[in-house]
Amino acid sequence: MRWNKLEGEACSVARTVSVIGDRWTLLILRDCFLRVRRFEEFQARLGVTRPILASRLRKLVKDFVLAKVPYQERPLRYEYRLTQKGLDLYPIVMAIVHWGDVHMAGKKGRPLLHQHVSCGKTFDPVMICSQCGEPLSPRQVHVHRGPGAASPRHMPADAAAGDRKQRRPVRSSRAHP
Amino acid sequence: MRWNKLEGEACSVARTVSVIGDRWTLLILRDCFLRVRRFEEFQARLGVTRPILASRLRKLVKDFVLAKVPYQERPLRYEYRLTQKGLDLYPIVMAIVHWGDVHMAGKKGRPLLHQHVSCGKTFDPVMICSQCGEPLSPRQVHVHRGPGAASPRHMPADAAAGDRKQRRPVRSSRAHP
DNA sequence: CGAGTTGGTTTTCTTATTGAACCTGCGTTA
DNA sequence: TAACGCAGGTTCAATAAGAAAACCAACTCG
Numbered sequence: 457m458r459w460n461k462l463e464g465e466a467c468s469v470a471r472t473v474s475v476i477g478d479r480w481t482l483l484i485l486r487d488c489f490l491r492v493r494r495f496e497e498f499q500a501r502l503g504v505t506r507p508i509l510a511s512r513l514r515k516l517v518k519d520f521v522l523a524k525v526p527y528q529e530r531p532l533r534y535e536y537r538l539t540q541k542g543l544d545l546y547p548i549v550m551a552i553v554h555w556g557d558v559h560m561a562g563k564k565g566r567p568l569l570h571q572h573v574s575c576g577k578t579f580d581p582v583m584i585c586s587q588c589g590e591p592l593s594p595r596q597v598h599v600h601r602g603p604g605a606a607s608p609r610h611m612p613a614d615a616a617a618g619d620r621k622q623r624r625p626v627r628s629s630r631a632h633p
Numbered sequence: 634m635r636w637n638k639l640e641g642e643a644c645s646v647a648r649t650v651s652v653i654g655d656r657w658t659l660l661i662l663r664d665c666f667l668r669v670r671r672f673e674e675f676q677a678r679l680g681v682t683r684p685i686l687a688s689r690l691r692k693l694v695k696d697f698v699l700a701k702v703p704y705q706e707r708p709l710r711y712e713y714r715l716t717q718k719g720l721d722l723y724p725i726v727m728a729i730v731h732w733g734d735v736h737m738a739g740k741k742g743r744p745l746l747h748q749h750v751s752c753g754k755t756f757d758p759v760m761i762c763s764q765c766g767e768p769l770s771p772r773q774v775h776v777h778r779g780p781g782a783a784s785p786r787h788m789p790a791d792a793a794a795g796d797r798k799q800r801r802p803v804r805s806s807r808a809h810p
Numbered sequence: 811c812g813a814g815t816t817g818g819t820t821t822t823c824t825t826a827t828t829g830a831a832c833c834t835g836c837g838t839t840a
Numbered sequence: 841t842a843a844c845g846c847a848g849g850t851t852c853a854a855t856a857a858g859a860a861a862a863c864c865a866a867c868t869c870g
Contacts, residue, residue, distance in 0.1 A: 461680075462656070466744045468733025469663040469726065475737070477656035479639070486646040489771055495817050503638075505859055510818060531867040533816060541736050546771045547760040548732060549646065551724040556645025559718050560652070565780035567643045573773045575765035582763045583724040588752035589766075594666055594723045596750045603742035672848050682828055687849060708836040710847060 466606035475519045476545065480504050480512050482552070488522070488542065489549055493535040521545070550581040643783035652696050653722065657681050657689050659729070665699070665719065666726055670712040698722070727758040 462474035476482060483502050492498055499509055513536055516522040521542040527535045538545075550570075557566040557580075572579045583592050590596075639651035653659060660679050669675055676686050690713055693699040698719040704712045715722075727747075734743040734757075749756045760769050767773075 463737075466739075467663070468730045468737060468744060470660060470733075471737035472729045472733035473656045473659050477659055479650045479654035482650050482654055483647060486644070490776065496815085499817095505861095506818070507820085507860095508858065531816075531865095533867095543771055544732060544735065546769065547728040547758070548725065550760060550769065551728045552649045553645045555721060555725060556647075556649035558721065560640075560645060560648035562643075562781050567645060567779050567781040567783065569777045569779045571775040571777060572762045572764060572767070572769070573775055574767055575762060577762075577764040578777075579765075580763040581724070581760045581769055583727060583758050583760050585749040585752060585754075586757040586759045587749060587754040588756075590749070590751055592723065592727065592749070592758055594720055598748040598750055599667065600746045600748060600755075602744050602746045604739050604744040606744065673846085676848095682830095683849070684829095684851085685827065708834095708847075 466604060472548075475516075475521065476548070478512070480508055481516065482549075484509070484512055484516070485521075485542070485545055485549055486553075488536070488538050489546065493527075493537060495534075495536075498536075516542075547581070547583070551583065554581050643781060649725075652693075652698065653725070655689070657685055658693065659726075661686070661689055661693070662698075662719070662722055662726055663730075665713070665715050666723065670704075670714060672711075672713075675713075693719075724758070724760070728760065731758050 462470045462477075465471065476485065480502070483504070484498060487498060487501055492501060495509065495513070498504070498513075499506060502509070504512075513522065513524075517524050517536070519541075520539055522536045523539050524534045524536055527533055553568070553570075561567075569578050570580075571577065584590060585592055639647045639654075642648065653662065657679070660681070661675060664675060664678055669678060672686065672690070675681070675690075676683060679686070681689075690699065690701075694701050694713070696718075697716055699713045700716050701711045701713055704710055730745070730747075738744075746755050747757075748754065761767060762769055
């Protein structure tokens with residue numbers, strides 16, 4: 457199966473992976489969230505070869521994850537900035553960082569600490585249900601065919617429930633329609 | 634730069650990417666969370682070639698993300714199951730699914746809906762701060778060097794804060810030490 | 811004029827992925 | 841008992857992608 461096939465699949469993972477499912481792309485995005493914006497800076501930090509970097513940046517721009525905007529004229533120079541679509545990748549990047557912190561950290565501990573400006577504390581990211589606010593675990597989630605489903609594939613069966621107190625829904629900036 | 638180099642980097646993204654930063658691996662993990670466990674079933678659902686599937690499963694087992702356990706003897710047959718380390722990838726997979734749902738869904742809508750068994754509702758995953766419970770956004774997070782940091786790289790500068798009410802910390806199963 | 815900076819492209823070589831076929835151990839059917 | 845089927849792989853030749861190093865172009869600065 458080829459890359460391009462993925463985009464057409466009726467699966468959100470496949471579609472997302474067709475955009476960011478490449479190790480250099482993920483490392484580029486990490487640096488984007490650390491305010492890196494220029495070709496040379498990406499290249500120096502990542503150690504990626506220039507042709508690959510150019511091709512990945514081109515693809516991210518084509519997919520509207522990054523925008524190539526001039527930061528000066530004469531000589532005309534561009535920088536790469538996250539679009540809203542790109543900024544929305546933040547939970548993915550944070551989830552990746554957190555898993556690495558928990559499972560891949562050396563004995564010296566985690567390389568980076570995250571401080572939440574709003575509350576001032578060092579934190580971990582936690583993924584919760586937008587409806588009840590409880591932390592998510594795989595066994596607590598059932599999957600159903602949605603309107604965009606294709607052939608009867610990608611379908612599981614599951615069980616197990618819990619009785620937990622209800623909270624009020626979290627207003628996510630981009631919640632369920 | 635080579636794959637193996639990534640594992641040694643003082644960056645949790647790089648380390649995580651050295652394990653799961655491959656499109657086939659991510660699609661395999663998607664199916665793992667949909668209760669797919671056998672070689673033939675992965676192969677049929679993913680359309681990946683058999684040598685690649687074998688090599689990816691081998692790597693995931695080596696990295697303790699999957700465990701290869703016999704489900705019958707005579708003939709001896711194995712299945713691949715998520716370990717706890719693998720189950721902990723759930724937020725990453727859910728974040729990927731959600732981004733695909735929001736940004737890559739076709740006009741028919743999302744392919745899959747997620748129901749939270751605990752509360753019964755169809756939900757979206759939301760990533761929050763473990764300390765105050767507020768949804769995370771990139772601009773609200775400052776990064777600092779942790780104990781495992783290496784050379785003075787991967788360091789940003791940031792600003793902007795907000796005054797938000799405080800909640801009590803979320804007890805994540807694997808929170809900040 | 812010559813050197814430096816930024817943001818790339820070109821070229822050549824090496825590695826990874828694909829597609830198809832083949833292998834193994836065992837059970838089942840004829 | 842021979843033939844076939846199945847699950848779970850491996851082997852092999854052809855092709856695509858990635859790495860390393862060099863090169864290019866537009867402009868500025870001294």
